[in-house]
Amino acid sequence: PVNTSSVLVVNVTRDENAVEVRCEAQLELGPHGPQHPVVSQTLNLSALYAPEFRTNQSRHIIVNEGEDVSLTCEADGIPPPKYQWTINGIDALETSDTLKIINVNKSATYSCTASNKHGNVTVNVSVDVPEVTTTAAPAAMASPQALTPQEIPEVLFSIISTDVQGTVSRYLLQCVVVGATPAENILVKWYKNDVIIKSVHEPARTPVNTSSVLVVNVTRDENAVEVRCEAQLELGPHGPQHPVVSQTLNLSALYAPEFRTNQSRHIIVNEGEDVSLTCEADGIPPPKYQWTINGIDALETSDTLKIINVNKSATYSCTASNKHGNVTVNVSVDVPEVTTTAAPAAMASPQALTPQGCSITVTPPEVVVKFGDPVAINCSTAATTTFRMGWEYSAGKATVNNSYAFWKIDKLEDWTLQPICYVYPDIGSPCIETASIILYQTPDLVSVSALEDGPMEAGSTYRLKCDIYNVAPAHNLSVKWYRDNTTLYTDHITTYDVTPRNVTSSLTITPLRSDHRSLFRCKAELHLGPRGPELPPTAASAPFVATVLYAPEFKEGNISKELTPDRDVTFDCSAEGNPDPEIKWIYKPAHNLKETTEGRQKIITVTAATSANAGFYICVATNKVGNVTRTVTLVMRGKTSSVFVYWLPILLLVIILLVGLYCLCHRRKKKGEYSFVSESDKSSIPMTGSAAGKSQEGNQNNL
Template sequence: MLLLQPLIGLLLISLAHGDCPILFSPVYVVVEYGKSFSVNCSSTGETDQFGLSWEKSNETIENNEDIFISVNVTDWERTLTCYMYSNEALCSQNLPVTIYKTPDNVSISIVNHRGPMIAGQQYELQCDVHDVAPVTELAVKWYKGQTLLDQTTFTEDSKTPVNVNTTLLIRPDRADDGAQYRCEAQLDLGEDGPQYPTKSLEALSAEVHYKPKHSSSTETIIQKDVVTLNCTVKANPAPVYIWYSDHLKEEISSSVLQSSTLSPGNYTCNATNSLGTDTKVFIIKSELHLSVENQCPVQLNPQRAVVRYNGSVAVNCSALVSHKGIGWEASEGAVPKTSNSLIIWRVSHLTEWDIQPFCYINYERQCQVELPVIIYKTPDNVSISIVNHTGPMIAGRQYELQCDVHDVAPVQYLTVKWYKGQTLLDQTTFTENSKTPVNVNPTLLIRPDRDDDGAQYWCEAQLDLGAEGPQHPPKETSAHINITVYYAPNIQFCNSWSPLTGTSLDSYPLNINSVLGNPRPIISWRHKASSVNSSLPLTKFDSGQYEIIASNVLSNFSCSINITVEYPPELNCSENYEVKEKTLFQFPCIADGSPKPKLSLRKNGNIIQHELFFPNWTHSGQYQVIAENQRGTINSTVTINILHDSLNYFAIVALVLGLLVFFLILVVIVLLLRRNKRGHYDLQSVKQYEMQPLGNGGPA
């Protein structure tokens, strides 16, 4: 096993482009800081040795096959490197690892303000997110109640935890009193990341102060109805009430009066708080058949006139009793006193904004009834614009739209509605009490996102004049303003790819829906930390892990892709091969291809089950070797000579020779035995062996 330091040195050796066919499973990792993950490293090619190195630690593993490792993440900057070496050359790939940490705390506050807000004024909310990583994957979402108002993303490139503070501008109105604002911090890391956002611990409850405003400025009541004159109006702080009338002998400060105890006539109620005053007039009338004592016995029809500026108007005044004269007093269209029972106030072109006509009658005394007149004028022009900005907007940033409404009256009946496409976004009303035309310039704060690119915003000015007004409320609409939203690139799908040799990286299956960004991102590629010309054809040596990068003027987005270059089988065969007899058959060719080719052997058109093929000397001859995969088929004809087993040959020869020797020895023994049975004798003289007597002294 190699030591870590020599390995790091060897990692500096660089092979030719595309010669590092390392594959990770999974291809990238999303892991929470302090937790562990597991990864498998393998290769698409042949290798002598694998290794995994967990940088800045002593964890190094080697094997000659694929490697599996489980790692505990306690350092933000470590990298996991898989390396392989073969024939004294080495290459490596780094595993893309995203380490995340959810925020310790999320809180919401109002910037530079304490206490109640004032309706119509602008305030800034701030969301503080503490100790979160990576901030590039963070989205802060703003809510009012359950309604999503806006969201903020971040372009800062930081792997380690940071604190972020994002703000939202709001302009609360009376309906927002008591509203709950909150923010959420969510890391968008896919299925392997956290699935639930971190919410602000406490919602911000908004207290909004606003002035009183009645839904209508006048109300007519028939005296027989047992109802109250109810001046109660919603306001914050709560208003105080004061009633005024010629028929009241003392000042009344309650919000209601009982109509059954009051004389016919006009009763004015002022509702006042620290922000302003709103007035409502109650008109009490008696029924026609009731005694007209202490009442003004005339009937107006209609009881309230709504007239377009420079338009015509006609109102009847009918006497309900015998009289000594009836007439109209007005700065325009006055009608002299007459004895008729019905007189008409008529003006062909009403141009006096503050006209106050009244019908009077003389009977036992003189009395009068005023006619409420509302003169309206639709705007000369309604236009929409972006305040202090031209050109494309940036997603996540806040912008202000302004609707300019010119020369409209009366403004207290005006509603400006804001639209995006056909969706009503908001509406603005006005508390100013003015009879003459004014210009108003309400604004709307927006924070567009990528989905708003190409959206159309517009505003509409509408006068709501009540039942006596036009059947269809008059309205004027601005032209539409089209916005262009620039947003950072994003690649929706990063899938492994298996192209055929000769295909370029430009052919990677990206479509308009998988790569997002505006301006349209430029696609580039990197392999082994080096830029790659995406128009060049891929070769069979170019398999490995690639980084695809989408870039525009805002930022870059990248992801890792495993590319396996596929190619048809290739066979490297010699014309003749010699194979030992009765040994397991080994293919006589070197086969290459991706996917790995399947090999088969044929002789005379018949398939040979080569896995169980033990050839003998009779199997010599011509064979066809076939390699095939999904990309193609190739074959090669070879001549195979089956060699006799020399050891067996010599054993047979030795056995034969041994037997020959044995038979020769046996023959000799048989012949000798036969000779002994026949006999063979030597005859000698008896005298030669006759015994002689011994003398006493020896020889003479």
């Protein structure tokens, strides 16, 4: 048993955008050996490319002093680009694709750089704040006309009419510029998806509402476009520069309703059962629905008609319509009649009156198939004689024999397809069995992103999002989260939907400093039951590289070093943190002390040390997350440390007090100020008056 490795170079072009690469391994033991299963792993690879701006965003903006402005810098790239803004060449703190400037007070050039590991692009935006100057006119010229201010226009944008010609939608648009003086200086520009398509000056000289009309075509291939009308008052090179005012419309390609699948079909149900009919169509504007039952209008106006307790056969029609056309689908619901024939009296035995009935066996009982793959299902019956048997279906083809019916489809692409096998026996009730088909589709793309902008800080809480695009069925999906090669969490999706949809899973993390540059990824797995693939179909995201900011941390703690007179001593300080910390020493300056920097180390060198160099040297490491300190204590060899010098007077005072107390006690005992009588001496020997007097005098002297 060994680990075998295979290496392959795979190219992914920008035209391909994303590809799925699968590595399969199988143990082959020859034609007579056991057949082992194929094991595989799948990777989704994207085309990597440097950032590219979605539009040419370099531009010149004029704003009045005190106004707010928001600048955008939107770029595409894989990996997703990071952004950095500068103001007149000086880095700004903003690292998203939008920079909000509050209360603009001066002109400046704002630059945004979008970068990833494959390159970078930069866009410049000039924000101009015009100076407001007031010049007094000569008295002879002070006429009302000369002092009339210019009026800034307002733009109103509207759709006059629409028309559809084949796959082209024609919009008649009107851009109205409301009152400006002089109107001859109004310049109107039309844009379609940021590309100028028309520019025109208007001739009037008094405040008026100026109108410009344009026909814009939107094709089904374009799907949707953005049309913008801009107006600006131009007063020549010596006049004030007025801002551009504009309005934007989003226009979609208009088309008549179209059914998502060919939904005309024939359904067989037993009397008393319930049935739900669907009629799903796309169109712009969204279609309205109308149902009829045998040509008579029903009250239902949604895309679903629920029939409760079906009691007779009927034809149900659904019409989807909008102003550009309509389509109709018909569904025949058949309720077989159950007939009972009385047997002759001679045959009236219990056995003869018991219905024979029927049974249906569908093989396989459940089919799991990938979207676009072929399917084949057999239906057989144990009934000895049958009136009729077969399949009801909206796609594929069937082959019917006396006791079985075979249905197949070469390419299954209908998410709602439910073939029904039916048997009408000569005696008894009809039997029906719906084929169980699980149609699945692996995701087109799986990606991980952070819900919060910018880097993470250690100890704070953040959320990661896993986006899974176009997967079905969603309720069979589980999402596994990984940090590097460690499984963190498995999310089981509970949304029930058999058609492809986009699914999102989230993970809450509290990163540590050790998580910096960790790779977070998610993997989508479709668990399709015992009849599904032996290895669940999977799709994994590209890794999300976590950037974790954390406070500085020293590699060593506080230390003490001895100074030898006239000898040199060197010590340093460095710390690890993200971003890289700034190192600073705090100490008492001296003429023989020098501070140098090597890399991220700050080094202090003391030349020919003296007692003046003894003391505390404090190192401070700081970054945007926090700061830490450590201390280096220098002590002069052979001399009392500065700390001991501070405590020496206090120690001497304590010793003097202890010696004084000892001498006082010893003196009192020696002079015999107090007399004691032995227990063996039974005579009463009182203290003499002279002795008492001396004792009192001694006490007074002591006091």
